[in-house]
Amino acid sequence: MGGPPLTTPAVRRVVMPAQIGFLLLILWGFVFYWSFSERARVLTQTEISLRQLTVSVQEQTLRLFKMTETALLVESDWLAAHPGAYPNDDPSFVALVNQQIGLSDGFLDFRTLEPDGGVRLIPSLSRDAVRRPAGPLGTEGRSGGVRIGAPETDAFSGGWIIPVTLPVPGKGRRPSGPARRATVVLAGIIELDRLARLFDAQRMRPNGSITILRSDGITLFRAPAPDGAIGRSIAGQDFFNRRLAVADHGIERTSGVYDTLERVVSFQRLNDYPVTVIVSAAYDDVLQPWRHETAILAGIGGLVTLFTGFLTGRFISLNRVAQKRIEFLAFHDALTGLPNRELARDRFLQIKAYADRAGAKAALLFLDVDNFKMVNDSLGHTIGDALLRKIAERLGRCVRQTDTIARLGGDEFLVLLGDIGDDEAVTAVAEQIRERLEPSFDIDEHSHLATLSIGIAVYPDDGLDFETLLKKADTAMYRSKEAGRNIYRFYNDDMNAKAVETLNLRNGLRRALLGREFVLYYQPQIELVNRTLIGVEALVRWKHPELGMIPPDRFISIAEDSGQIVEIGAWVIEEACRQAVAWHQAGLPPFVVAVNLSALQFRRGNLAETVSGALERSGLDPRFLELELTESILIRDLPLVMATVQRLKRLGLRLSIDDFGTGYSSFSYLKKLKVDKLKIDQSFVRDVTRDPDSATIVQTIIRMAKSLNLGTIAEGVEDETTLAFLVAHQCDAAQGYHFGRPMAPDALAAALRGRQVLVV
Structure with a gap:
């Protein structure tokens, strides 16, 4: 037999790290290769850019000096052509100077230096001639022709200038006498501020520099200019002696002459003047984009390395973390983080073991959020989930650390209490839970109320x-x-019997619909002034084949919880319409049939279509159908209720509000819904002769209805005294055992023919 397969976990733990390591080696080899290649490219590109910029600055500087020299020569030639003229006194010479200023676009200015040492500002179109005593303008530079002086502070503007001078023999007046002629020096003035603005856009920012250096090492111009840089001599420094003093052009990396920055420096000597142009870029600035890109690439490589390390480590250490996470998800609820059913079962075993050892008790509390389905249906699952999380948070503050709170799913929670002394301790926890949940929950800038129904074992x-x-x-x-x-x-044990009954009824409801086990009974409604029948209320009964006749209070709530009330309600409407037509066809006088509606029929049952279909199939005149709305319908999704009510009213039928006074009705609801009648709840009607509060409520409802032009009908009338009270306070109609119990259709027809109901 062969050896173990190559895909065993042990082999994978060796092979996969090796493969990943090889891939990482290739990756980092590429990173280093790219980094060094890109660095060389950046430096090469920088040198090219610096050379181009140096040539550009050199050309502009050369043009400026040429322009200055040309202007001075033009002025000198003019003086030579006019032997008797003196520069500052002759208007023609002044005009010539102004012309030269204009040709330089304002870059140049011109002065004269007189033999007595005074500097005279030649007048222009916008200024008068000014003379100030000053030292002689610098005459350093080359011998013969124009001379480029060292930078100095201008006596007139206060700014730095570069004087470019040209001596003109025999055009000056000596102080000792006008007959003797001396040398006059013409000076072209280059203002460094203007020069800085010219070169500012070309400087390689942020730490780039442009320098103009005289051949003897004097700094004519620098931008930017640190303190003491202008006019400073760098002769004797290594870079000057080694490169600038001996070479016409070049480029290299060197330490800064004017600052401490390491720089890439390009220089170019002017052909016709003793001047060198230097352009530099800070080495760190040059490499900053490369460093940034390298950092990004290295970061990506690092992330890839970390990620692959994560994958590799998954076989070594992170497997335990993943296992813990899987275990957590297996035993905890993903939404709330609470223990789930499985973990709750395990915690119960621990609590049980302790209770058995200590002879103590434990309790299990089953919690269900009331009306949570309505929250989900009306506000959406996002709000519902947020509400569940907040409920879980509050529940956590109601129990001890040794107790357990779990979520079973949906809106169901579980609380396990260990080591309880008696039922009072459990009661205290249940009460605390109720109190904690009383304040509203703030979710999505809205307040929401939530209550819990709690069962305890x-x-x-x-x-x-x-x-x-x-x-x-x-x-x-x-x-x-x-x-x-x-x-x-x-x-308690009685609850078990009730639970079994509920389960049996729930299972039997579907069969009841299919097997026609539901029947309708009808209770008369009497008009109180004439004591005549004006209608009947249809009441559903369940004729169970084994349990006999089941009243609605035993199965309606079950049908609502299961959603089957929609189908049952549709059958009731259909059957009531059919029976009303059957009575009319049998010769009985026409009267209204009232049918109760469930809130669920409004939300899920296509109610208007159901009613219109029943009317059409039965042929019943809509005037003889009345639908009774409970007040609970009105407080849920009012826009939907309004739209449905309007469609029902367009059919021509009647609408009334059932059990009025027990819910949340208001004048605004009544006005918007345009109902026809208010049905006063029997809980008030039965006590009108014994309870002043009930009597007041009934009177108030009657008066309110009349003010709104609505009819009133009292339910639960069981004696003559109650009837007399209602008549005295002008209630329109009533129903109850005093007039007749709910009857089968044939029994009601017989009673009507025997006039047992028509007149009381």
Whole structure:
């Protein structure tokens, strides 16, 4: 038999790092090769740019000196052609000078140096002649012709200037007498400020420099100019002696002469003047783009190295981290970070073990967020998820560190309490949970309220294992919801029977629809002034083949929770319309049939289409159909309710509000919805003769309805005293056991024919 396959984990742990190392070696070899190649390219390109810039500056400088020399020679020739003229006194000479200034675009100015040492500013079109005593303008430079002087501070402008001078013999007046003639020096003045502006755009920023140097080492110009640079001699320095003094041009890397920066320097000597132009760029500036690009490439290489190192390390150390993460996700809820069902089961085993050793008890609390589905449906899953996270945070502040909070999924949470003394300790925690959740939750700049229904099972009283306790706590939680929500209930044996019944009813609802097990009973509605029948309310009953007749209070809530109320409601509307037509065809006088609507029918049931279809199929006149809306419908998604109500009203039927006074109705709702009638809840009607508050509420509803031109009908009328109260306060109609119990269709028809209901 052969050896182990080459893909075993042990081999992969050796081969893969070697392969990755080889690839990294190639990668970094490329990085270093590119880096050195790019550095050489950048330096070469810089040298080319500096040479080009040096030539450009050299040409401009040469042009400037040529222009100055030419102007001085023109002036000298004019003086030679006019032997009797004196430079500063002759208007023609002044005009000539102004012409030369114009030809230089204002770059040049001209002066004369008199034998007595005074410097005279030659008048121009915009100034008068000015004479100031001063030292002689510099005459250093080459012998013969123009001479380039050292930079000096201008006695007139106060700025730095370069004087370019030309002696003119015999054109001056000596102080000792006018008959004797002396040498006059014509001076062309180059202002360094103007020169700096000329070269500023060409300087290689930010630390580049342009320098004009006289052949003897005197600095004529530098931009930028550190303190003491202008006029400074660099003769004797290494770079000057080694390169500038002996070569006409060149380029090299050297330390700065005027500062401490290392520079790449290019120089070019002017052909006709003892002047050298120097252009430099700071070495760090030159290499900065290369360093930046190299850093990026090295960073990318580093990231690649780190990433490949991560992949490699995955086989060595990070595997443990990944394993822990997988384990966390396996035992925790991804949304809230809380333990999930599996971890909760494990924690229960720990709590149980301690309880068994210490003879203590433990408790399991099953928590369900009330009306959470409505939040998800109306506000979206994003808000719903945020609400669940905030609920989880608050729950964490309600228990001890030794206790466990878990999320089972959806809107269901679980709390495990260990080492409890008695039920009161559990009750205290349940109460604290309710209190913690009372303040609203701020989500997406809106406030949201949330309550919990809580079911509690105790170990070992209610069960010995996790699944049993969870099931019983779930059962107790549903009893909490049935009792009104936002409360808690401890499990008891009666709840189990109730849970079994609920499950059986839930499973039987679908069969009931298919097997025609639902029937409608009808309760008379009486007009109180004439005591005549004006309508009936259709009430659904479930004729179970085994349990017999099941009243609606036992299965309607189950149908709403399961969503089957939509189909049941559609059947009720269809059957009520059909029966109304059957009564009319049987010769009974026409009357209204009222049908209750569920809030779920508004949101999911295409209600308007359902009603219009039932009317069309039955042939019932819409005037004889009344739909009863509960107040809970009005507070959820009002725009949808308004649109549906308008479509229903266009069909021509009647609308009333059922159980009025128990919910959140307001004048604005009533006005917008355009309902026809208010149905006063029986909880108020039954106590009108015994409870002053109930009597006041009923009177207020009647008065409000009349002010809005709405009809009123009281439900739950069971005696003559209550009837008399309603008549006295002008209630329009009533229904209840005093007039008749809900009856089957045939029984109601028989009662009507026997006039047992028409007149009371």
